[in-house]
């Protein structure tokens with residue numbers, strides 16, 4: 001057996017980031033920026049008002065008060081999206097709406113709450129300090145400023161800033177395209193009646209959903225029966241058309257574990273026994289230059305190996321930095337009565353429900369049956385609690401909690 005960290009290091013070393021390419025901003029959510037982006041323009045592009053009111057000269061309304069309001073002549077109204085055509089002179093005011101460009105001559109906003117309009121005049125009942133409620137050109141982003149460095153993971157707000165500065169495309173690392181194959185003579189799909197010995201394929205749906213959750217693109221390679229020629233055909237098709245392939249099933253010691261046989265023939269694979277429970281058997285290698293992850297068939301095992309082994313490698317292919325590759329565990333208090341780590345040198349990943357309690361700390365309890373075929377507990381789990389080999393954990397102890405989810 002090898003420690004999980006060793007298996008992860010091997011995967012990450014072989015999963016190189018994809019070459020960057022131009023991506024439309026609308027398709028760039030979650031991608032890693034491959035260039036530094038410099039703003040070509042100021043944001044906002046012009047000085048404008050932050051409030052509805054009147055553009056005035058501060059000096060004109062210095063002495064204004066509720067008891068002695070100041071009267072100004074209104075020279076017009078300016079909505080957002082319009083350009084001012086007349087400067088504001090002494091004793092004048094321009095009615096102005098949030099976002100409208102700030103006119104020449106004025107230096108302050110008398111907010112509408114401090115005014116009363118009367119015909120073509122306005123009474124201002126409070127001073128309007130110069131510059132207040134005026135948004136300066138470039139006060140958010142200045143032209144020439146580097147807004148985002150290469151390596152930035154693009155979130156919704158980043159996309160908005162790119163739009164604001166007029167960028168339609170950026171150079172980014174594209175999301176890896178990942179093929180997903182289920183293997184096993186027993187597997188069928190759909191609501192139809194099961195023949196004796198058959199079960200419904202759950203791994204493929206789950207793995208494809210995990211990939212989508214993590215921002216990767218998915219190719220459904222279907223279900224292959226335990227037949228060497230068919231497995232070979234699907235794996236070659238996946239390796240040729242995808243950036244990486246996930247298979248599940250057929251990688252352990254059974255008579256019909258033919259994924260192992262085929263991958264050994266067509267790829268350069270490393271078959272590992274990882275010192276974790278679940279998800280001990282794990283295969284990783286290259287078919288041609290395409291990374292292939294051979295995940296175990298048991299549904300919980302395939303999900304856990306995805307989370308701790310495939311996901312880090314795929315994130316590396318997506319250009320993620322090392323600090324982001326793994327999920328960093330948080331300390332959590334165990335509320336269950338007793339858990340035991342295995343006596344076989346494997347670290348146990350308990351499927352747990354987790355929540356922050358009144359003491360401000362994470363608390364965890366078992367999410368249900370912990371066998372590697374019992375997908376239900378994994379489905380309702382919020383995370384994996386790490387129990388060291390041979391450890392005995394009792395209620396009140398602190399464990400490391402790997403939170404699952406996006």
Ligand code: AMP
Nearest residue numbers: 182201202203204249250251296297298
């Ligand atoms: P294997 O690794 O092929 O020996 O499979 C181990 C266990 O996982 C067996 O009980 C299989 O029936 C089950 N299994 C394999 N693939 C799937 C799948 N795609 N969906 C649900 N169960 C599966």
Ligand code: MG
Nearest residue numbers: 183184249250
């Ligand atoms: Mg099988």
